Amino acid sequence: MKFQAIKGVRDILPPESALWNRFEQTAREVFATYGYGEIRMPIFEQTELFARSIGTETDVVSKEMYTFEDHDQVDLSRTRSSLLIWESSQPSFGDIYWFFKQVRTFQSAYQRLYEKDEVPRTPDNDSNRQNLFNLIDREAGRIERLARANSFRGRAKEMFLEQQIIEAELPELEKWAVEVIRGLHTVKLGNEITLRPEATASVCRAYIEHGMQTLPGNVKLYYMGPMFRRERPQKGRYRQFYQIGAEVLGQSDAPAIDAEVIEMLMVFFERAGLTQTRLAVNSIGCKDCRPKYVELLREKLREVKDKLGTDSQRRIETNPLRVLDSKSPDEQPIIETLPRISDHLCEACREHFAKLQGELKLRGIEYEINWRLVRGLDYYTRTTFEVTAAGLGSQNAVCGGGRYDGLVELIGGPPTKGIGFAIGTDRAILSIQESGEAAAIGGLDVFVAWMGAEAYPASVSLARKLRSEGLSVEIPPEEMKFKKALGLADKLHARYALIIGGDEVASGQFTLKNLATGEQQKLTEVNLIEFLMGSARG
Numbered sequence: 152m153k154f155q156a157i158k159g160v161r162d163i164l165p166p167e168s169a170l171w172n173r174f175e176q177t178a179r180e181v182f183a184t185y186g187y188g189e190i191r192m193p194i195f196e197q198t199e200l201f202a203r204s205i206g207t208e209t210d211v212v213s214k215e216m217y218t219f220e221d222h223d224q225v226d227l228s229r230t231r232s233s234l235l236i237w238e239s240s241q242p243s244f245g246d247i248y249w250f251f252k253q254v255r256t257f258q259s260a261y262q263r264l265y266e267k268d269e270v271p272r273t274p275d276n277d278s279n280r281q282n283l284f285n286l287i288d289r290e291a292g293r294i295e296r297l298a299r300a301n302s303f304r305g306r307a308k309e310m311f312l313e314q315q316i317i318e319a320e321l322p323e324l325e326k327w328a329v330e331v332i333r334g335l336h337t338v339k340l341g342n343e344i345t346l347r348p349e350a351t352a353s354v355c356r357a358y359i360e361h362g363m364q365t366l367p368g369n370v371k372l373y374y375m376g377p378m379f380r381r382e383r384p385q386k387g388r389y390r391q392f393y394q395i396g397a398e399v400l401g402q403s404d405a406p407a408i409d410a411e412v413i414e415m416l417m418v419f420f421e422r423a424g425l426t427q428t429r430l431a432v433n434s435i436g437c438k439d440c441r442p443k444y445v446e447l448l449r450e451k452l453r454e455v456k457d458k459l460g461t462d463s464q465r466r467i468e469t470n471p472l473r474v475l476d477s478k479s480p481d482e483q484p485i486i487e488t489l490p491r492i493s494d495h496l497c498e499a500c501r502e503h504f505a506k507l508q509g510e511l512k513l514r515g516i517e518y519e520i521n522w523r524l525v526r527g528l529d530y531y532t533r534t535t536f537e538v539t540a541a542g543l544g545s546q547n548a549v550c551g552g553g554r555y556d557g558l559v560e561l562i563g564g565p566p567t568k569g570i571g572f573a574i575g576t577d578r579a580i581l582s583i584q585e586s587g588e589a590a591a592i593g594g595l596d597v598f599v600a601w602m603g604a605e606a607y608p609a610s611v612s613l614a615r616k617l618r619s620e621g622l623s624v625e626i627p628p629e630e631m632k633f634k635k636a637l638g639l640a641d642k643l644h645a646r647y648a649l650i651i652g653g654d655e656v657a658s659g660q661f662t663l664k665n666l667a668t669g670e671q672q673k674l675t676e677v678n679l680i681e682f683l684m685g686s687a688r689g
């Protein structure tokens with residue numbers, strides 16, 4: 152048996168992980184200068200939180216979430232599993248009776264847990280349980296009666312007649328069993344939970360849970376960590392991917408907040424070495440003006456329905472805005488003729504978007520307006536934005552964000568404004584690597600090539616001193632031949648080899664070899680440390 156990472160997920164190994172660390176560290180530094188604090192959140196939440204926030208019709212919620220029932224009812228779950236796989240084609244009465252007994256066991260165990268509040272008592276689950284139990288009870292009397300008849304030990308003729316009756320009833324009981332199996336699928340042993348596909352919903356949940364609306368000023372939070380979406384894996388698209396996100400929550404929706412969020416993002420990208428980026432912004436209106444635009448869009452789309460692909464055709468009814476996102480070459484000329492949201496914004500949204508652009512110009516931020524930037528999650532209002540980067544092919548969005556006024560309220564909190572973004576770390580790192588900016592990061596400073604038992608203690612002690620100065624040092628755990636040691640130092644891409652033998656220890660002068668140029672020099676311990684520190688800084 153050979154184990155491999157699951158499709159769509161991967162390991163991040165050195166030296167690439169050093170690049171990740173530096174990227175994340177830069178985010179921490181930049182975000183701190185804008186007054187953001189880190190929030191660390193659970194990796195899973197109630198499914199309902201994501202369904203409500205992101206929207207049930209979105210791709211993320213409707214097909215990409217990793218969802219499972221969270222319970223510790225091992226026995227009950229096993230009983231249910233055995234029933235769910237019950238083979239139902241032409242069962243004998245004995246089969247039906249076995250099924251019935253198991254179902255009864257499940258029913259009474261489930262009822263006990265229900266009374267102790269140990270299974271979910273949501274309205275949905277309540278009615279599913281009730282329907283299932285009614286269904287089971289409906290046939291209980293008949294099955295028990297047939298069971299008694301089945302065990303009847305009378306004369307041959309009577310037994311024969313009983314058998315006929317039982318067999319006549321079997322098809323109906325088989326149908327009943329199939330219905331019971333369907334019902335068993337609907338009752339929950341535990342709450343449904345989901346590996347987070349994104350973190351804005353969790354931030355809003357935490358904001359409410361911890362009463363953060365009482366904090367002074369805007370609440371500014373950032374997070375980093377893995378997210379999970381069951382997408383088709385390709386370059387820059389994974390099933391476990393990483394985001395660095397930031398969110399601002401509070402009472403104000405001033406366009407200056409949007410602009411500062413975008414400024415921080417672009418400053419960060421620049422500092423992190425992601426320089427070939429493009430920022431696109433848009434406004435998708437608010438709950439007053441967007442529904443009217445969506446209706447208009449839907450009408451226009453219906454007129455051209457025949458010319459659209461099946462995905463877009465479906466979206467006309469479910470979520471027409473998403474048609475604007477389509478990458479299908481055939482659909483592009485049609486999309487260009489569709490009404491644009493900018494012509495249908497209400498006065499307040501129009502003003503907000505104009506002010507945002509003024510704020511971006513004030514900050515010297517280059518941007519373009521993309522009227523088709525609608526984003527794939529339902530919670531957005533007004534400002535949306537996306538950053539794309541070079542070297543990534545089709546998955547070139549390295550960051551997406553926008554305003555989500557009303558989301559906190561939607562999940563049970565007070566009226567709150569919000570805006571934020573999430574950077575796709577995997578893609579950002581890929582882009583940095585493609586641009587060649589990544590080359591200088593990490594690596595080994597010094598390889599200690601020691602020879603002879605008398606050189607060993609001094610080498611160990613010197614390695615420790617160099618490391619305490621922050622240099623990265625490799626010292627072989629066993630003595631190596633000189634040539635082999637230098638060969639390994641080379642392969643490890645060490646910048647220097649420090650050669651320590653008996654003579655060096657005796658004279659207190661160590662030989663330092665620059666492995667790129669081949670230059671050698673003799674240095675005392677103090678000078679050596681000074682030189683290496685200077686060279687590391689340089």
Ligand code: HAM
Binds near residue numbers: 388397551552
């Ligand atoms: P999103 O556009 O779904 O927005 O994701 C943000 C970024 O995460 C994308 O631009 C992309 O770089 C990265 N990403 C998404 N899916 C994958 C994947 N399967 N593999 C690799 N990278 C991926 C959000 O998640 C929102 N929560 C952003 C936000 C925060 N809006 C307001 N606040």
